[in-house]
Each structure stands twice: as C-alpha cells, then as structure tokens.
Amino acid sequence: MRLTRTLLSGPVLEVAQGLLGCLIETDEVAVRLTEVEGYAGLGLDPASHAHRGPTPRTRVMFGPAGHAYVYFSYGMHWCLNVVTGPEGQAAAVLLRAGEVVRGLELARHRRPAARSDVDLARGPARLCAALGIDATSSGVDLIDSTSPLRLAASAPPRAGLVSSGPRVGVTEAADRPWRFWLDGEPSVSRYRASVRRAPE
C-alpha cells in the first residue's frame, strides 16, 4: 500500500490489512510486518485504550493518522501502534509481529532471550525491543522520511494470504476478528485466547 496520510486516515480494518508486508524501520533495524490488530476509536471499541475519550496517555491517538502511539505494558514492556482513521476518532493498529529483515546483529543483541531469529520480533513487545522503541517514540510521524522511526510501503501481499481472527489478550469485545496476519509466516505470534479472571 502507498503510505500517504490520506490512505492511513481510511477505515482502520482496511488500513490494518494494508500494513501487512510493510516495513517499520529505524536507521539500524527494519521489520517486515506479519501480524497486526485493529482498534476502533472513541465509543466504538471497548477494547481500545481510547474508548472513554482522551487522557494524557492516549492523547496522540486523537491526533492525525500516521503517528506512533506507544504505551507501557505490564510494568515492563513497550508496544507500538499506528494511529489511523479520521482525525479525532482515535483508531489505531497495534503492530503485533514481524520478521527482522535488516539489522539482525543489533536486534539479536537487544533480544538476548530470543531462541531463534523468527522470535526476534514475534510479539508486540518483542517487536519494540528489537527496534529499540520506548516512550520517546510516541507521537513520532511515521510517514515523515526524516523521522527516527518510519513506515515504508512494500509490495502488497498476494490475494488470499491474509487471515483474520480474534484479538489477543483482550477481555472486552473478544469476539471481533480484528487481528490480521500473513498465512504461513513463522513470525506470527502464537494465538492465546483471552481469559477473564474467574470471580471468587
């Protein structure tokens, strides 16, 4: 897909699928995206961080498409979204997994726990670790060629190679099949159905 701001401002589920196969890259490391999840915005998606309206954390989601929304997860990890959809709607696409296609040595150094190269960016926090992403990346314009973190288009995936299913780890709206991945890619994270904690 062509990565113009206009295109990224389109419907979040279309944008999500279009991002498969694209690159997310720094000057040192590039990752080819194999798995993403769509999150609709304000009032549309109880699983979205933005669904109750803007807060200091989610402010960037309410801005223009094409910017990075980075959040801190479970007290330890960073995860990266691309803001999509019309401005003010706060839709976003979580980048869940990919294949490191440049900067393997540095990615391995940043991911010492990875047992093989396909594990380097298999999972949203692993992808961020491989790229060296932290809070300083939040708000970055991903389609500005001078940014330290950028999206780059690539050849669209062959028809029929995209699958979809429920999102990972969410307890609200768990039935919506808004996770998309490229069939047969070893870097796609293993699916885990979300589990709501049992009442006492």
Add this chain to the structure above:
DNA sequence: CCATTGATCGTCT
C-alpha cells in the same frame, strides 16, 4: 507442543 506462574508499574477509578 501446552499450561501455569511471577515479574513489575503506569494508568485510571
């Protein structure tokens, strides 16, 4: 392969 568990802290109620 699968299931379970501990780590660890920002965010929002």
Add this chain to the structure above:
DNA sequence: GACGATCAATGGT
C-alpha cells in the same frame, strides 16, 4: 487499589 493490547522460565505431555 485493581488491572492490564506481555514475556520468559518452568515443568508436564
């Protein structure tokens, strides 16, 4: 004060 858009280590099948 409870809860995560997670991961790695561990132990069983």
